[in-house]
Amino acid sequence: MDTAKQVKKSLFLSLEKRKKNAGEKERESLRICVCNTIKKELRQSANQEKARLLQRFFKTGKGEYGEGDVFLGVVVPETRRVAKKHFMEIDFAGVERLLDSKMHEDRLCGLLILVLKFNKAKGDEKMRKEIFDFYISHAKLANNWDLVDLSAPAISGGYLWEACESGNETEKEILYRFAKSENLWERRIAVLSTFAFIREKSFSDSFRIAEMLLQDKHDLIHKAVGWMLREIGKRDKKAEENFLEKHCAKMPRTMLRYAIEKFPQAEREKYLRGFVQNPGSHK
Numbered sequence: 001m002d003t004a005k006q007v008k009k010s011l012f013l014s015l016e017k018r019k020k021n022a023g024e025k026e027r028e029s030l031r032i033c034v035c036n037t038i039k040k041e042l043r044q045s046a047n048q049e050k051a052r053l054l055q056r057f058f059k060t061g062k063g064e065y066g067e068g069d070v071f072l073g074v075v076v077p078e079t080r081r082v083a084k085k086h087f088m089e090i091d092f093a094g095v096e097r098l099l100d101s102k103m104h105e106d107r108l109c110g111l112l113i114l115v116l117k118f119n120k121a122k123g124d125e126k127m128r129k130e131i132f133d134f135y136i137s138h139a140k141l142a143n144n145w146d147l148v149d150l151s152a153p154a155i156s157g158g159y160l161w162e163a164c165e166s167g168n169e170t171e172k173e174i175l176y177r178f179a180k181s182e183n184l185w186e187r188r189i190a191v192l193s194t195f196a197f198i199r200e201k202s203f204s205d206s207f208r209i210a211e212m213l214l215q216d217k218h219d220l221i222h223k224a225v226g227w228m229l230r231e232i233g234k235r236d237k238k239a240e241e242n243f244l245e246k247h248c249a250k251m252p253r254t255m256l257r258y259a260i261e262k263f264p265q266a267e268r269e270k271y272l273r274g275f276v277q278n279p280g281s282h283k
Contacts, residue, residue, distance in 0.1 A: 027091075028093075031090070031091065031093055031094040031097070032097075034086060034089050034090050034094055035090070035094050035097045035098060037086065038082055038086050038090075038098065038106075038109060039098075039101070039103075039106060041082045041085075042072060042074050042078075042079065042082055042103075042105050042106065042109060043072060045072075045074045045075070045078045046072040046073050046074060047072075047073035047074070048073060049073065050071075050073035050074075050075070051071040051072055051073030052073075053073075054071040054073060054104070055069075055070075055071055058071070058104070058144055058145075058146070065144075065145075065184060065218070065220060066143075066144050068102075069104050069143070069144055070102050070103055070104060071103070071104045071105065072103055072104070072105045074105045076108070076146075076150075079105050079108050079109050079112060080112055082109055083109050083112035083113045083116060084116060086113070087112075087113040087116040087117055087120075088120075090113060092130075092134050095110045095113055095114060095134070096110075096138065097110075098110030098113070099111070099138055099141040100141070104144065104147075107141060107142070107143075107147060108146070108147055108150065111142060111147055111150060111151040112150065112151070114131055114134070114135055114151065114155055115150070115151055115154045115155060117131055118131045118132075118154060118155050118158065118159070119154070125162075128158075128159055128162070129159070131155060131159075132155060132156060132159035132160075135151065135155045135156060136156065136174060139178070139183075139185065139186050139189055140183055140185060140186065142185055142189065143185050144185075145188060145220055145224075147185075148185055148188045148189050148192055149188075149192055152188075152189045152192040152193045152195075153192055153193065153195040153196050154196075156174075156175075156189060156193040157192070157193040157194065157195055157196025157197065158196050159171075160172045160174070160175065160193060160196070160197075161196045161197055161200060161202075164197075172205065175190045175193055175194070175205065175209060176190070176208075176209070176212070178190035179191070179209045179212045179213060180212070184218055184220060184221070187213065187216065187218075187221055188220060188221060188224050190209055191206075191209055191210075191213065191221065191224040191225055191228055192224060192228075194206040194209060194228060195228060195231065198228060198231050198232055198235065201235055201236070203232050203236065203239055206228050206229075206232060207232075207243055209225075210225045210228065210229060210243070210247075211247070213225050214247060214250060214251060214252075214255075216252075219254055222252040222254040222255040222258070223254060223255070223258055225255050225258075225259075226254065226255040226256065226257065226258025226259040226261075227258050229243065229244070229255075229258070229259035230258060230259050230260075230261055230262060233259070233262065233263075234262070240259065244256075244259065244260070244271060248271055248274065249274050253272075256271060256272065257272075260272075
């Protein structure tokens with residue numbers, strides 16, 4: 001190649017690189033603008049008194065499960081409104097900016113945006129897979145129980161149920177890995193993800209994960225497992241009773257109380273005393 005052609009090629013490549021860099025800078029500028037708009041709108045609805053109450057309610061003190069979490073005091077319906085208004089304008093990198101925020105409502109808004117994007121992508125398997133993968137890779141940023149509860153059933157639960165229905169059972173192994181995690185929020189995601197399965201009257205994964213977590217030390221896992229068992233009971237009381245007959249004697253008290261919350265009082269008392277032997281035959 002002669003010198004003139006080399007110079008021409010070099011100029012062309014340089015121009016293409018500048019175009020690409022300009023495009024990336026423009027996208028980043030837009031991303032920052034959208035994120036700043038979302039944060040500004042959330043802060044317009046901030047309430048200092050409510051923020052103080054939420055700080056206590058979500059156990060943000062030293063040594064508590066929500067240590068370091070900071071609240072604006074924005075009610076969830078307002079956060080949902082902001083998420084719904086902007087979810088089509090923001091990409092994964094923008095959501096990541098929200099999830100990296102120290103403010104609880106910013107992170108919640110980011111997760112609600114992911115849920116909206118996931119629901120919008122119904123029928124688009126590739127996009128739903130991308131949203132699921134992003135969610136799983138950022139799971140530790142869903143670091144309070146409401147953040148998990150408002151995102152896991154829809155995203156990880158919804159995706160994994162569809163994967164299983166399509167014959168890809170191996171996808172749900174992530175739930176069993178999360179159930180063994182040292183991270184509290186990953187364990188809660190494992191439990192809450194099975195809510196999507198429960199809604200389809202498929203209980204086996206919920207029961208397996210519940211068995212794995214019977215000896216868990218954390219109250220938030222006891223409550224989550226008990227809640228899912230209660231949801232199973234709403235759909236098939238006999239199935240829940242069979243599980244309780246086998247495990248109630250060694251279940252943490254909180255887990256058991258949550259599981260039997262909707263039972264008649266006489267049945268609840270029998271379970272709490274550990275006297276139940278024949279589920280479904282209580283008088």
